[in-house]
Structure formats: C-alpha cells, structure tokens
Amino acid sequence: MSTGTRTGTRTKTGGTRGTGGKGGGRAGGILSGLAVALGSVLFLGGFVWGAILYQPYTVPTGSMTPTVDAGDRILAQRIDGSEVRRGDIVVFNDSLWGDVPMVKRVVAVGGDKVACCDKQGRLTVDGKPVDEPYLLDPKAPASPTGFSATVPKGNLFMMGDNRATSEDSRVRLTDSDDGSVPRSAVSARADAIAWPGGRAGMLQRTAAFTGLPGGGPSTPGPLKAVVTAVVGGAVLIFCGAAYGPLANLAGRRRTAR
Template sequence: MSGTTGRTDEGRGRLGSKLSGLAVALGCVLFLGGFLWGAVVYQPYTVPTDSMSPTITSGDRILAQRVDGADVQRGDVVVFREEAWGNSPMVKRVVAVGGDTVACCTDGKLTVNGKKIDEAYLPKGQDAELTGIPEITVPKGRLFLLGDERSGSLDSTAHLAEAGQGTVPRGNVDARVDAVVWPMDGMLARPTGFEKLGALSSPGPLRLITAALVVGMLLVLGGAAYGPVAKRLGGRDRTPTEPARVG
C-alpha cells in the first residue's frame, strides 16, 4: 500500500510541476506580449500645463494611442504639433473637423453645425462663454481644437487671425489620448455631447493590454509559487508517525 501511495504522490507531483511550468510559460507570453503590444500602440507623455483641466492637469502622465490623423473624430483629445504654435507636442480637444461650422456662443454653449454641444468635461461652474469664436467653417483636412480650460488655453482661438483661422492639419496629429495613468484616473470619459453630429472614436486596446499584463503576472507568480508550496505540503504529508502500541 505504501508503495502505491508513493507512486500516486509522485505522479501528482509531476503533473503539478508540468502545470506550473505551463502556467509560467503562458504568463510570460501574456505579460511580454502585452508589454510589447502597449509599447507599439501607445506613447506616454507628461502634460506641462492646466489647459486641459480638469480632464488632464499639469504634471499628469497620459497614454496616447498612435493614430493616423484621418481617424480623428470630434471630441477626441489629441497630441499634435503645429509649427506656427511652436512645433512642440500639445494636447487639445478636437471640437470641429473639416466641413464643420463652429461658433461660440449660443445660450452659453459651443455650436457645431448649428447644434449646441453639451460639454460635460468643462470645469465645474464654467461654460463656453469664456471663449468668443466667430462663425468659422473648418477647411477640409483640418481640425479646430480647444482646451477644456477655456480661460487659459492657447488653442485655435489664439490663432484665429492666422492662415486657416486657427485650424490644424489632420496630418499634424501624432496620437489620441486614451487614459491618464498618473495619477491613476483611468480612461477618459466619452465626449457624448458630440454624438448628435456623428460617430465617436472607439477606445483603444488599453483595457485588453492591461488585462494581458495582469493575467500574465498572476500566472507567473502562481506557477512559480507552486513548487515551494507543494514541497512544503508534501513534506507535511510524509511526516512519519509513530505507530500506536497495543497492550
């Protein structure tokens, strides 16, 4: 009986070792794959000003998905460069695209194509009246951008007198902001006020990448911990006991 039990325990030990090795291997694939996927798709930035407050504040670390400017939609928060604005990375919100007519304000609200936009992302107690925008038709292939903190943002409204009336070519967009990762505010809220004008951009794969990293890490840690735990438990099971004496 003792020999049979020993062989059974040995078989279970080998199976457990194989499963733990498989868990570690799968975990490494998920973790490294998620890390590489994220590095290819996303670019981190540190935001130096409060022009996008309260959505993004000074010192925040953001992750922006590398996208083609042609894929940008109304309501997107984008990272772009514009030579006439200093040619350094800037973060603003797209409020109108080529062919749109934008103005401010009607009943304290920004209008795009004659429709009043509910901008829930503006600072509490602030409305769009802080920004005076004459009626402008955005040229094809260009974007009109505003900061969420309208009172102190150097955005399209600061360049209305220039060629293009403050608009920026789509090709100048480097990335679309998906999330604030430090502090951990998470994914940006959907700009639902623009839904009446057309489809919004879909979120990037950040949640899937995060899930791959977390699951991969748990599998690696769990698989690596199996050996010591199993050895300790097996040692306890094999602790000899003194047979009971009769008589």
C-alpha cells in the same frame, strides 16, 4: 516472507503511503511550467503590443483641466490623423503652436462652421448647440471671447477643456483665417491617464457631438485588452513559480506529521 506484491510502505501509524504522489507531483510540475510559459507569453506579448500601439505623454499645461491636469502622464494610441473625430482628445505637433506636442480636444472637423456663443453660452457646430459637460466650468460660457470660423477640409479645430486659460485654435485665429490644425499634425489619441495613481483610468468618451453628422468621438483603443494580458500574465507567472515551493512545503509538513 510474504508471497504478495507490496503496493506501498507502512507508515508509523499503520497506514499505507502509495506511490501515486510522484505522479501527482510530476503533473503539478508540468502544469506549473505551462502556467509560467503561458504567463510569460501574455506578459511580454502585452508589453510589446502596448509599446507598438501606445505612446506615453506628459501633459505640459492645465489647458485640458479637469479631464487631464498639468503633469498627468497619459497613454495615447498611435493613429493616423484621418481617424480623428469630434470629441477626441489628441496629441499633435504643429509649427504654429510651438515645437512640443500639444494635447487638446477636437471640437470641429473639416467643413464645419464652429462658433461661440449662442444665447445660452454654448458652442455651436454648423449652427447646432453643443452641451459640453467635460468643461472646467460647464455653467460658464463655452468661451470667454466670441469667435467664428469655418474649418478647411482636412483640418481640425482644437480647444482645451479649461476655456479660460487654454491657448488653442481661438488664439490661432489671429495667425490664420481659421486657426485649425492639419490632420497630418496628429500623432496619437489619448485613451487613459497612467499617472498619478489617484487619477489613473480610462478617459471617458463624450456624447456631446453624437447628434452631429458623422457622430461623436472614436471608440477606445485596445488598452484594456493590453492591460488584461500584462496583468493576467503576471498572475500566471507568480502562481506557476510559487507552486513548487508551496508543494515542497506541504510535502515536508505531511512527512513531519
């Protein structure tokens, strides 16, 4: 009988299998649980955060082509109309425009004189020409028909990017003197296309209005951070949940050898 202390059991090949595996397994299990817990917080928190800040909308017409097409599903950040700036693509609802949410681009704000077109066919705001690369046909005149309006304080002048077909503030000039929309009618600002998958992505902010007083469009909302939280949480949940089965499989293979 041996008088020494046994620290392990001898295997068939003569090696010694220590008792540290159980401790390592417990540590791995703890890390796995933490990963799942953290992932759940990020995943669910990201969804809640996104649901609070963003609202999905389906674009009803092709008036904003090529930026967004008819049938595109967009994600728009809930905002107050006071936050809107020139160049923003917004969702609004105004009784003069019908009873459904509309999606248009803001080209002028309260106090601006907006007109079209100058000798180069460009839109002008307070007499300053605006180059609009986002239009469906940037080489065509910024509007097939000429117009001029002064936007009242607290209002916004809306136009579509498909100027040949868009029914926007130009058409509403016949309904009122300015054709504009109150800021209070705006409920959200478009940040991204969510569907279809081939067009999904963040909407680019335009630099067309940066030379005007007050600058160009608003900065994007926190959508990228929301998506990062949701995707990161899903990855952590998957990796944490997969650790146990993978560790058991690896243990069985070691035992078989």
